Amino acid sequence: MLVVGASGNIGGAVVSALTRAGLAARAAGTHPTALENRYPGVEVARLDLLDPTTFAPALDGAAGMFLVRPPAIAKVGPTLNALLGVAERLQVGHVVFSSVTGADTNRVVPHHRVEERLRESALSWTILRPGFFSQNLADAYRSDIVNDDRILLPSGEGRAAFIDTRDIGDVAALVFAAPDAHRSAGYVLTGPQALNFDDVAALLTSELGRPIRYEPTSALPYLRHVHAQGRPWVQAIVQTVLHTGLRRGQAENVDPTLERLLGRPGRTLAQYVHDNRELWASPA
Numbered sequence: 001m002l003v004v005g006a007s008g009n010i011g012g013a014v015v016s017a018l019t020r021a022g023l024a025a026r027a028a029g030t031h032p033t034a035l036e037n038r039y040p041g042v043e044v045a046r047l048d049l050l051d052p053t054t055f056a057p058a059l060d061g062a063a064g065m066f067l068v069r070p071p072a073i074a075k076v077g078p079t080l081n082a083l084l085g086v087a088e089r090l091q092v093g094h095v096v097f098s099s100v101t102g103a104d105t106n107r108v109v110p111h112h113r114v115e116e117r118l119r120e121s122a123l124s125w126t127i128l129r130p131g132f133f134s135q136n137l138a139d140a141y142r143s144d145i146v147n148d149d150r151i152l153l154p155s156g157e158g159r160a161a162f163i164d165t166r167d168i169g170d171v172a173a174l175v176f177a178a179p180d181a182h183r184s185a186g187y188v189l190t191g192p193q194a195l196n197f198d199d200v201a202a203l204l205t206s207e208l209g210r211p212i213r214y215e216p217t218s219a220l221p222y223l224r225h226v227h228a229q230g231r232p233w234v235q236a237i238v239q240t241v242l243h244t245g246l247r248r249g250q251a252e253n254v255d256p257t258l259e260r261l262l263g264r265p266g267r268t269l270a271q272y273v274h275d276n277r278e279l280w281a282s283p284a
């Protein structure tokens, strides 16, 4: 199975889950040497979504493909959808696309056009639509937690049903193990409980043994803050919109699908923080 985005949150979890399940993974990305070092014994392929000449060699002989949209790629036509065209031509057995909650109806998100392309294709496919990631704590919020002992967000009292991307990897492996059972299905995936950011701060405080506070802010100061941290404006705007949307309950729904598929509850945010506590160690 070719795994796009193998160095990332979801793709990394998919490579690990496939390997654990005894299914062959081919880790793909723009830095093959880094992938070889990270996954000893796993086949690696160079795949650059901005370079179509890499598509067919990466997919050659693959029984399936796991696809994710890298956050930096907004134009999906010449990138992800072109890759799907090559997969179609090479008759790749099954495609699992990790999309985002709501992308089936929300035409604004780029994932929508990938979902459309898949539905129109001759490919066999499954779409996963995950909600808010636990791994955001190690990505978007990490430097605020490490350097300032705070989570700064424009999310008010909003709650999110945090999903651990390791569970998305487990679902992808389960689908690849029996694709016929999941053909043409779209699965909304969330974590097992909805927490607000006071809850998240309390959880970090208890796990890290130093006080971490939640500092609610409004959209504009947050946008400037994220951009000052080095994110391009477009990504900073997307991040601000997503976190402001939490106030309106956009990510608080807990969906039973993940537990039904895996036969166990999803990993909690507490579990994720416990397993990765060194990520937020104080520089002191």
Ligand SMILES: NC(=O)c1ccc[n+]([C@@H]2O[C@H](COP(=O)([O-])OP(=O)(O)OC[C@H]3O[C@@H](n4cnc5c(N)ncnc54)[C@H](OP(=O)(O)O)[C@@H]3O)[C@@H](O)[C@H]2O)c1
Pocket (backbone or CB within 6 Å): 004, 005, 006, 007, 008, 009, 010, 011, 028, 029, 030, 031, 047, 048, 049, 050, 068, 069, 070, 071, 072, 099, 100, 101, 130, 131, 132, 133, 136
């Ligand atoms: N954060 C959330 O709460 C959340 C919730 C639901 C859905 N999502 C969606 O999940 C996706 C992000 O997943 P993630 O967190 O796993 O991303 P991530 O950790 O940022 O990883 C992105 C991956 O994309 C690869 N990539 C970047 N540019 C590439 C290129 N030109 N060609 C090939 N690969 C490239 C990177 O690999 P290289 O290092 O090899 O370039 C990396 O492995 C987005 O579509 C987002 O909308 C996020």
